[in-house]
Amino acid sequence: MARPGVSVEVKPAAGARVNEFAIKLANVNGTGSASTNSLLMQAIFRMGVSVSGKNLFPSNIQGLPTWFEIRVSASGHTARASEYDLMVAMNGQTYTQDIAEVQAAGYLLYDDSWPLESEQRRPGVNFLGVPLAQLCADRFATTKERTLMKNVATAGVLVALLGLPVDEVTALLEETYSRHPRLLEDNQAALRLGYEYATTHLSCPLPFHVVKLAPPTGRILIDGNTAVALGALYAGATVAAWYPITPSTSVMDGFSRLCAQYRQGPKPDAGEGRPHDYLIVQAEDELAALSMVIGANWAGARAFTATSGPGLSLMQELLGLAYYTEVPAVVVDVQRAGPSTGMPTRVQQADILAAAHASHGDTRHIVLFPADPAECFYFMVQAFDLAERFQTPVLLLSDLEIGMNEWEVPELTWDDRYRPDRGRVLGRDELEALDHFWRYGDADAEGVTPRTLPGVSPLGGHLIRGSGHDRRADYTENPGEYQEVMDRLLRKHRAAAPHLPPPVVEAQPGADIGVITVGSCDLAVREALELIPGVRSSYLRVRGYPFAEEVGRFIEAHRLCFVVEENRDGQLRSLLQIETGAPGAKLRSVPSYGGLPLTAGWVAEQITRQLED
Amino acid sequence: MAPIATGVAAANRELVVVGVSGDGDSLSIGLGHLCHAIRRNVRMLYVIADNGVYGLTKGQFSASADVGSRSRRGEPNLLPPIDAMLLGLSLGATFLARGFSGDKGQLVPILKAGLAHGGFALVEVISPCVQFNDHEGSTKSFGYVRQHELQEVDADFIPSREEIRGQQIPGTATEVKFHDGAAVRFRAVPPGYDPRDRRAVEAYLRDHSGHGEIVTGLLYLDESVPDLHQLNGTPEEPLWSLPYERLCPGAAELAQFQARLR
Numbered sequence: 001m002a003r004p005g006v007s008v009e010v011k012p013a014a015g016a017r018v019n020e021f022a023i024k025l026a027n028v029n030g031t032g033s034a035s036t037n038s039l040l041m042q043a044i045f046r047m048g049v050s051v052s053g054k055n056l057f058p059s060n061i062q063g064l065p066t067w068f069e070i071r072v073s074a075s076g077h078t079a080r081a082s083e084y085d086l087m088v089a090m091n092g093q094t095y096t097q098d099i100a101e102v103q104a105a106g107y108l109l110y111d112d113s114w115p116l117e118s119e120q121r122r123p124g125v126n127f128l129g130v131p132l133a134q135l136c137a138d139r140f141a142t143t144k145e146r147t148l149m150k151n152v153a154t155a156g157v158l159v160a161l162l163g164l165p166v167d168e169v170t171a172l173l174e175e176t177y178s179r180h181p182r183l184l185e186d187n188q189a190a191l192r193l194g195y196e197y198a199t200t201h202l203s204c205p206l207p208f209h210v211v212k213l214a215p216p217t218g219r220i221l222i223d224g225n226t227a228v229a230l231g232a233l234y235a236g237a238t239v240a241a242w243y244p245i246t247p248s249t250s251v252m253d254g255f256s257r258l259c260a261q262y263r264q265g266p267k268p269d270a271g272e273g274r275p276h277d278y279l280i281v282q283a284e285d286e287l288a289a290l291s292m293v294i295g296a297n298w299a300g301a302r303a304f305t306a307t308s309g310p311g312l313s314l315m316q317e318l319l320g321l322a323y324y325t326e327v328p329a330v331v332v333d334v335q336r337a338g339p340s341t342g343m344p345t346r347v348q349q350a351d352i353l354a355a356a357h358a359s360h361g362d363t364r365h366i367v368l369f370p371a372d373p374a375e376c377f378y379f380m381v382q383a384f385d386l387a388e389r390f391q392t393p394v395l396l397l398s399d400l401e402i403g404m405n406e407w408e409v410p411e412l413t414w415d416d417r418y419r420p421d422r423g424r425v426l427g428r429d430e431l432e433a434l435d436h437f438w439r440y441g442d443a444d445a446e447g448v449t450p451r452t453l454p455g456v457s458p459l460g461g462h463l464i465r466g467s468g469h470d471r472r473a474d475y476t477e478n479p480g481e482y483q484e485v486m487d488r489l490l491r492k493h494r495a496a497a498p499h500l501p502p503p504v505v506e507a508q509p510g511a512d513i514g515v516i517t518v519g520s521c522d523l524a525v526r527e528a529l530e531l532i533p534g535v536r537s538s539y540l541r542v543r544g545y546p547f548a549e550e551v552g553r554f555i556e557a558h559r560l561c562f563v564v565e566e567n568r569d570g571q572l573r574s575l576l577q578i579e580t581g582a583p584g585a586k587l588r589s590v591p592s593y594g595g596l597p598l599t600a601g602w603v604a605e606q607i608t609r610q611l612e613d
Numbered sequence: 614m615a616p617i618a619t620g621v622a623a624a625n626r627e628l629v630v631v632g633v634s635g636d637g638d639s640l641s642i643g644l645g646h647l648c649h650a651i652r653r654n655v656r657m658l659y660v661i662a663d664n665g666v667y668g669l670t671k672g673q674f675s676a677s678a679d680v681g682s683r684s685r686r687g688e689p690n691l692l693p694p695i696d697a698m699l700l701g702l703s704l705g706a707t708f709l710a711r712g713f714s715g716d717k718g719q720l721v722p723i724l725k726a727g728l729a730h731g732g733f734a735l736v737e738v739i740s741p742c743v744q745f746n747d748h749e750g751s752t753k754s755f756g757y758v759r760q761h762e763l764q765e766v767d768a769d770f771i772p773s774r775e776e777i778r779g780q781q782i783p784g785t786a787t788e789v790k791f792h793d794g795a796a797v798r799f800r801a802v803p804p805g806y807d808p809r810d811r812r813a814v815e816a817y818l819r820d821h822s823g824h825g826e827i828v829t830g831l832l833y834l835d836e837s838v839p840d841l842h843q844l845n846g847t848p849e850e851p852l853w854s855l856p857y858e859r860l861c862p863g864a865a866e867l868a869q870f871q872a873r874l875r
Contacts, residue, residue: 045875046875220871220875221874222871222874230867230870233861233862234861234862236857236860238624238852238860239620239623239624239852241616241619262862262866263860275846275847275848276845276847277847277852277855277860278847278852279623279841279842279845279847279852280845281619281623281653283616284616284645284648284649285645287616288615288616288619288646288649291616291617291619292616292619292623293620294617294620295617295618295619295621295622295623296620296623296624296852297620297624298617298624299621299624299625299628299853300853301623301853303620303623303624411868411871412867412871413864414863414864414867415864416863416864418861419857420857453625453853454621454625455625455627455628
């Protein structure tokens, strides 16, 4: 086939679409495409247009397919798109799949250093060929540079195609590589290569492109795991223990970085040897990680761990210990697709039941469900307050989609008047004023009993144990004494409900359909409701377990409720049914469990189909 | 138990942390945790009450049971034992001692020395199970231990604030000082036994266990290794007691941090 050269295959646009489109970049893992992806995201974000990026990556270091999806939406719909206006097809392995996902009359950008065969073309799709490998081979000396810089050159092409201001993107590179002049030079050169080729040979911009709006004041781009780490920093956590596991690893990486920045000794800089006001242990396994967290919390520090999937399974016994001995602990679970090792780099919300009732015996925990990085930050702080107030583990259930993608959220705010809620902790003077101290006696209205910290006063000394105990913390096998403690634990759990983040409810007057969801499904479900014509429905997003009373009232008020969640078995639906006593027929499951982030189109289709049945 | 103790020690470095465990936890289900607490040199006294048997569940062998040692029902143990002292040596332990629950005179100074140690003190106490492992054929019975114990290394603990009352220990004595001024004085029964020479101690222990002998005493000590807190550069005051104002960067810093996220 002849090289397209200057001939441009762009067909006339049906109508220009400004700030409303989706593109997908198909790459091979390990070729350095990640930094280019975030460069594009940030460039669009700075134009003041709502943007989201979803990184779909394999669970290996190098060689498997990886995709990055960018959705631009002036109307604010930033859930994952299901069809793409532009496919950047840079991975031969996935070409067939990639070309099938291009919208009718959409575009496909390919590297025509190796021209396409005619059977690789699809009627109706506009093909944009740029000899990226060739351009980079001419400009860069080593194979490594050529591979890396091809991504940046691709970004240059996209900057031209999407109408992004090249000066601002160049400035972004300067910010990123300010300390690496050589890398900066290469990146800028590569960006220009792609940009200049595109502006010369292709019709730029494409009918769908970005037009600058007001600058994004008060908004930031942040991933959920960094936000969780910030929350831990601001909550005053001093001890953290963890075992590395995808996709939660960047929580502790982030916490380490933040501690190095903000926790190394009194400000201003006191020079070398400043003390570290934190201690992070990379544990030998997740049992050890949570054990350390329990030990540290028992001794009075705010301590947390972060894990995913299999790690939560290993922590089960310790969650039971902390629950029964009433020791605070904060556990972050960045959910991934299970069961077992499952799909470590794919998303699910399939730990809901495992978290709510983690461990053998009668256990129930406080669980918080953030939907985006902003909630990750605020809920993380709240998790420590709840754990100490109710002297119990609190699980923050994030997921891979929230944790490992950059999200556009309102700038995080902080009230300097905040002080940690340490709960009922007796000091020396209070102990001296007491006739006696019983660790599990003297419950308050919420079922919380006073605790003491080791080393404060011998008057507060006691032995805590995972074995059956009475209100004095003494060993017991007496049914009455055992049940007294177990009943109080249940009372305490229920009492926590009004203190958790309340559900988000958007009620439509007269709606007889309710749609309930959780966590990162939020955006797709909201968008879906706009896509279902003629159905009046109310919306509720659960944000905490035990459920607020409002949740039960919402179900009661609607003829039918759809529960949209990312797991096979309808775990949230089951928990709602158990806890609210709602008839099963009233709660319809809309389960998405393939491991990819939810799309509005799929949700709308599922709900519409079930309504027709 | 070891990681819970690690968490406690991490949060409050002023606490005296004592962990009491058995050979079931330490050498089987919690073996990995013991190993890593040793590696981290968590400042604590860790006591293994070692009876070679699971008593509460009525007499199964533990991982410290010797090959050929017989259960109460007469079955021989076929699996090689895990020796806590040799394990500790291989992991870089900084304090290793073995005592016998039948010999309080030797054990008490060992425990005191362990409490004064500036890192992880591992004390294995051979503690015959009078119910399930104190019979003929067991190598962890009172009778067997009394017969095969080699009190090779005598140790005297000298607290920092107490006068040394002139106990004269015969033989060549070696004194090792703890950071708080307390001291341990060793008397080596075999000439040349040096409790600070890891390789020599290991060779000595291997040699004697090969002959079915149980070497007791303060076997190894290294006060020069930094503990968990020194390794992590934490402040002198316990982490749990740090005022919140010192820990939270505040609203202005949060705004500045986010300037990079725009």
